Amino acid sequence: MEEQTIRVQRSETKKEKPQSDQLIFGRSFTDHMFVMDYSDPLGWHNASIVPYQPLSIDPSSMIFHYGQSVFEGLKAFRTESGDIQLFRAEKNLERLNRSNDRLCIPQIDEEFTLKAIKQLISIEKDWVPSAEGTSLYIRPFIISTEAYIGVAPSMNYKLIVILSPVGAYYKEGINPVKIAVEDHYVRTVKGGTGEAKTGGNYASSLKAQEIVAKQGFAQVLWLDGVEKKYIEEVGSMNVFFKINGEVVTPQLNGSILSGVTRSSVIELLKHWGVPVSEKRISIQDLYQAYLDGELEEAFGSGTAAVISPIGQLTWEGKDMIVNNGETGELSKRIYDTITGIQYGHLDDPFQWIQGI
Numbered sequence: 001m002e003e004q005t006i007r008v009q010r011s012e013t014k015k016e017k018p019q020s021d022q023l024i025f026g027r028s029f030t031d032h033m034f035v036m037d038y039s040d041p042l043g044w045h046n047a048s049i050v051p052y053q054p055l056s057i058d059p060s061s062m063i064f065h066y067g068q069s070v071f072e073g074l075k076a077f078r079t080e081s082g083d084i085q086l087f088r089a090e091k092n093l094e095r096l097n098r099s100n101d102r103l104c105i106p107q108i109d110e111e112f113t114l115k116a117i118k119q120l121i122s123i124e125k126d127w128v129p130s131a132e133g134t135s136l137y138i139r140p141f142i143i144s145t146e147a148y149i150g151v152a153p154s155m156n157y158k159l160i161v162i163l164s165p166v167g168a169y170y171k172e173g174i175n176p177v178k179i180a181v182e183d184h185y186v187r188t189v190k191g192g193t194g195e196a197k198t199g200g201n202y203a204s205s206l207k208a209q210e211i212v213a214k215q216g217f218a219q220v221l222w223l224d225g226v227e228k229k230y231i232e233e234v235g236s237m238n239v240f241f242k243i244n245g246e247v248v249t250p251q252l253n254g255s256i257l258s259g260v261t262r263s264s265v266i267e268l269l270k271h272w273g274v275p276v277s278e279k280r281i282s283i284q285d286l287y288q289a290y291l292d293g294e295l296e297e298a299f300g301s302g303t304a305a306v307i308s309p310i311g312q313l314t315w316e317g318k319d320m321i322v323n324n325g326e327t328g329e330l331s332k333r334i335y336d337t338i339t340g341i342q343y344g345h346l347d348d349p350f351q352w353i354q355g356i
């Protein structure tokens with residue numbers, strides 16, 4: 001198939017950019033966005049970069065009723081020399097297509113979408129912040145736009161990419177967060193949509209999140225949806241525990257998101273020769289490891305969260321204070337290495353980085 005060209009319509013006005021050292025996550029957006037439509041028999045077409053603007057969508061569009069949508073999150077970083085680089089972008093686009101498959105959304109051309117993202121970022125290059133810990137968050141998403149309220153896969157879609165200059169995801173920054181283990185609600189179940197990056201998983205997490213936020217927790221840690229026994233993920237990040245010298249993380253089972261940062265942490269640990277394994281971890285065993293003094297570190301990993309140390313886990317009213325509530329040595333080393341590669345301070349032996 002002949003590759004599409006990308007039509008570019010420049011914005012006539014420019015928004016004021018937030019100050020690089022005062023960025024909060026997900027509140028400001030750049031001047032342009034990428035949009036592409038899908039319909040039969042044309043397939044994906046109408047690829048354009050246009051001024052950032054509200055969408056005009058029929059109220060009967062299927063997205064508003066049945067939530068058929070997917071999204072991704074990836075980041076562009078500014079190096080000391082001023083270059084802009086992407087971290088493992090192709091992995092996010094592969095995952096977008098896996099999510100598409102689960103949600104009955106047509107596959108996208110990953111190479112073309114990456115090219116469009118790079119072109120959008122080069123138009124918005126002045127929006128890529130340079131202060132420490134900041135980056136340009138890239139949010140591709142697809143919504144179902146057919147005007148029809150019968151329950152079926154939509155015949156029409158829009159893929160949109162918006163960009164947001166961001167700082168740390170948690171208000172704690174890179175300081176340890178407090179996490180509550182959720183034992184009432186569940187995020188998803190085996191055979192559900194847990195492995196897909198789709199809005200419904202996040203919508204179903206809000207109730208529990210709202211309750212624990214009032215008790216001072218940053219997020220909830222989800223247990224499996226069947227037995228509520230095995231650790232799954234936090235929702236905005238995957239989790240790792242260092243127990244008696246070995247790093248463990250829940251194995252992918254269909255209801256856990258296959259995080260790009262998660263797989264980077266595993267690769268890094270293997271490269272360093274640190275024992276790491278993906279396995280089923282019960283919350284009871286984790287608590288026992290804590291009581292036995294073997295729970296040395298805990299941290300979350302995610303694109304938005306990067307590496308976020310966990311200083312306290314609370315389960316059924318019992319507190320597990322990890323590493324005296326302080327950032328562990330290994331968590332810090334992983335954070336420094338991943339961000340060092342992302343910002344170009346360190347060599348990239350894994351070829352995770354590409355220019356735009």
Ligand code: COI
Pocket residue numbers: 072073074235236237302303304305
């Ligand atoms: C990410 O880490 O990029 C995410 O998508 C998590 C969250 C912001 C929803």
